[in-house]
Amino acid sequence: MQRYNTKQIKVGKVAIGGDAPISVQSMTFSKTRDVKATLEQIQRLYFAGCDIVRCAVFNKEDITGLEQIKKESPLPIVADIHFNYAYALAVAKFVDAIRINPGNIGGKDRIKAVVEACKEHSIPIRIGVNSGSLEEQFEKAHGRSVKGMVESALYNIRLLEEFDFTDIAVSLKSSDVPKTMEAYRALRPLVDYPFHLGVTEAGTTFHATIKSAIALGGLLLEGIGDTMRVSITGELEEEIKVAKAILQDTGRQKSGLNIISCPTCGRLQSDLMKAIKIVEEKTKHITMPLNVSVMGCVVNAIGEAKGADVAIAFGKGNGLVMRNGEVVAKLKESELVDRFLAELEDEIKLRQSK
Template sequence: MHTHEIKRFNTKKLFVGNVAVGGDAKISVQSMTFSKTKDIDHTLSQINRLYFAGCDIVRCAVLSSEDARALEVIKKQSPLPIVADIHFNHKHALKVAPFIDAIRINPGNIGGKEKIKAVVDACKERNLPIRIGVNSGSLEKEFEEKYGRSVKGMIESAKYNFKLLEDFDFSDIAISLKSSDVLSTMEAYRGLRSECIYPFHLGVTEAGTSFHATIKSAMALGGLLLEGIGDTMRVSITGELEEEIKVARAILQDSGVQKSGINIISCPTCGRLQSDLVSAVKIVEEKTKHIKTPLNVSVMGCVVNALGEAKGADVAIAFGKGQGLVMRKGEVVAKLKEDKLVERFLEEVEDEVNSRNE
């Protein structure tokens, strides 16, 4: 099996709370609450859901002074570092800077240089990073008039904005260049990568409902990760908190960028199938979802491909007619009736995990 070492671009390392972003840090997964931040209980509930789903960093919108006051209460109880999402009113950033972990601004809508400098000074005081969020749909007027809503316009906007922060002697910067279009997103991140050393936050904006968002994100984010581009990421799915984290983790896993948990190889159902493979795979997926140790397992419905796949798997099942084999590292460890196979397979998986963690 071909293994390809992905060489990540060496970027500046920042810290969002206790989570490192960039440099040699693992690629972190982010999400955003969709509750009104002023609704403290609802927002905390969503943050806790994200935490238990495996999220690393959460972003909360600050649209009013009420949101800002609520966020101070939320921050004290949050298990995750919080990024304050600020649009239009720079004063909200000044209110939350004393207690949150990072600020995300779209400089195109935050106002003049003096307002941006005020935000920078507040962040300097507490060593908070700033994420510059460039969206194709909300470019500054000057860039939209010159370049239209183009990749070039996004790149030029990002360059203008990070240089503006640099002029204020500020360099704890992360950058996102989001479009709702896969190709534009990829071209923007690629185009800016050689222009700076700042870490990139990957994402496709307004990606839509679960199905389309998963496809778009897998293509754009997975493609960029395979090129070594990206330090933190969010899969944007309308109203789906846990699903965002699940898809992001799967992209990291299946791109080979970050191994974590069980990688299940299962065959497509076909006419050779003589067992209930679909049920078996669902049981395996459910019973192994708690495992964080990187492990390749194979659940195959017949012997045509099963033995070959089993050689590359840590633990494998090869179903036959009414019976099958359980294998470990390519060696047969049991030949059992079909109704006993999954149980024995799961025992072998747990044993393999325990042996690695000793």
């Protein structure tokens, strides 16, 4: 699957663009001046598998807090700046990147000042264009449209380039899925900077998951995207979980299990839901990319199981455990999951030893 070739930048030690893996980002929702709470959230994100974290800077106390947070954070820190460009100048000394929304940070002189600070400390800038906060000239000319978003991005890219700055990433976010996708598609052929993908204000877990799967997953399948955030209201670990799933199911990242299970129907002759819950819980630590199958009836079970690395094929009161297409055990239903897990761990050890 071909991916657009983009310029590579670095946020701390994390490479973005070029041939670098697509990184997953999130953002703390605590007040950044609350160092303890913010660090706790960053730790949660780190253990969930996040690559980069963004923290809001709204006042001088946030600047002080962020400096302390940076010293203890296990993740690279992006400072999120709105309205007050002076905050960007202050934090550029110690953070790993700056995110600005050019539509609300002020005039050309202020953007130039931010650029000079970032150049001095060798950190990149993410230009964050949102359909809801375009510069007045673009909203007046084009409304909150894709055209307005793209024109805003191009204007601000050229502005940074005018100041001889090219360590840039770009995002074009809208709460509208088709508009988000169209904006990224429209800008992609025009610049070679890496793209940060996201749907802004996506909502709670259910709605944000659907919107992000469509928009981010669709763009990734088209080869567009270098880093991403799934924005979910108040759900840190869930953001990372959904993002990782999108990366895996689009084929952009091979990590962890791809669990294949059949839809529930009247043909079930086993407690498939119980088995799946146990399998998901007992295997969530696994990072090796493997296909596993847990199928609940004889109609599709054997065929799917033959194509999996390790599988359960349930029958009536009993079933088969299969490995690489071969039957390794025929057992009672109550014994199948334990044997499946044992075979899975053995398969992992075998592959690790090669």
